[in-house]
């Protein structure tokens with residue numbers, strides 16, 4: 258079989274890691290996204306772990322069609338019964354039983370002899386088969402298990418009716434060479450029917466979970482257990498997006514395929530970030546903000562001539578709508594001219610020199626020059642006064658007069674043409690009140706989607722200098738479209754409000770550019 262099954266454990270191994278807990282509604286949303294991604298198996302939870310986990314597995318079993326829905330269970334009748342009950346409404350269901358097999362797990366955690374472990378595997382797998390034909394057995398800490406005993410444990414599981422034999426690197430200890438060799442060995446020695454599937458489940462403690470999973474595939478694994486954005490116990494699990502895109506991009510090496518619709522990868526990553534409030538790092542492979550971004554001038558020039566100079570995958574393959582060009586202080590003229598052309602400005606000769614110099618000044622100040630800021634800059638070079646930016650003059654919060662009342666924000670903004678404008682707003686929180694007052698002044702209703710803040714401590718001995726600063730990055734949604742803004746200031750409140758103004762200004766500028774685009778293009 259040249260197809261590798263993708264077993265997603267975002268909702269179980271991923272969710273059980275600190276900082277990634279999800280509500281029942283959040284789990285259901287994520288399960289819908291995983292079904293759209295077309296994973297083969299969704300491990301929806303550990304039904305016996307808590308009533309909340311039970312309900313989540315049950316709700317997912319009721320609603321989700323397509324993938325097999327799976328619940329984890331210890332090798333106990335009670336856990337298996339709970340899994341069977343929670344999975345009862347599922348069209349396709351799997352019970353996943355695990356039991357430690359390594360000496361350290363047997364001696365210190367389970368206090369069981371080899372014989373007792375073998376008997377428990379047989380008994381629990383056979384019991385689970387009364388509820389479903391699809392039973393998976395995991396030899397927890399398989400990597401640190403004696404090979405002869407691992408072969409015995411997996412052979413017993415297969416004899417009792419397990420159709421999937423999972424070989425977890427529970428502690429993230431193995432290496433690609435070692436796990437490749439182990440899977441070859443198991444393939445040669447485990448007694449089983451030909452349709453039994455070996456599975457890899459790798460943790461990332463030494464940063465090798467993806468490499469180890471791929472090596473396991475080369476060694477014969479035909480199921481990979483993984484999680485979106487690589488979340489999971491400790492350093493996480495093998496990242497779904499990495500392993501799927503590696504198998505696709507390097508099919509010349511691996512010679513296998515998955516059924517995953519890779520164009521839904523970005524949506525799955527974003528949905529997970531939304532339900533857990535944790536975004537992957539900027540430099541995360543495949544789904545990080547920098548994964549398809551090119552800021553350096555030499556790279557941009559290459560990509561504009563032929564994307565394959567610096568791209569081994571297309572952003573659209575993972576459902577990302579971008580040309581990858583990020584304009585910043587390292588960008589070159591080609592990128593600026595190309596982006597300006599998209600906005601309807603033809604930059605050549607002396608006009609390009611002037612625009613490039615002004616662009617570098619702005620980039621030095623703000624880092625990334627997004628479309629809106631570029632539009633404002635190009636318009637101001639053309640003498641278009643409509644593009645003047647808003648800035649914050651003052652923000653004050655009046656505390657609620659009574660316990661049930663809301664705080665009131667008074668905000669004063671300055672605009673290049675319109676002068677100073679003030680407005681008041683109240684909301685359950687002071688920040689939201691200030692954001693609302695800004696929206697009223699700018700005439701742009703928006704909803705805050707996310708806000709990241711960083712405290713930059715003062716240099717030691719810098720008494721008369723800059724002092725400590727706050728950096729804020731904000732994302733706001735305007736009619737379903739997300740715009741970013743950023744600011745740096747001494748205090749939190751003015752910094753958050755300035756970042757909001759920046760994002761709202763970006764949204765307003767993009768709208769103006771879009772409205773004027775056909776005329777501008779024609780003029781160019």
Ligand code: KIV
Nearest residue numbers: 355395397398425427
């Ligand atoms: O890491 C592990 O061993 C597990 C098992 C329960 C499969 O998550």
Ligand code: ZN
Nearest residue numbers: 270427458490
């Ligand atoms: Zn695990």
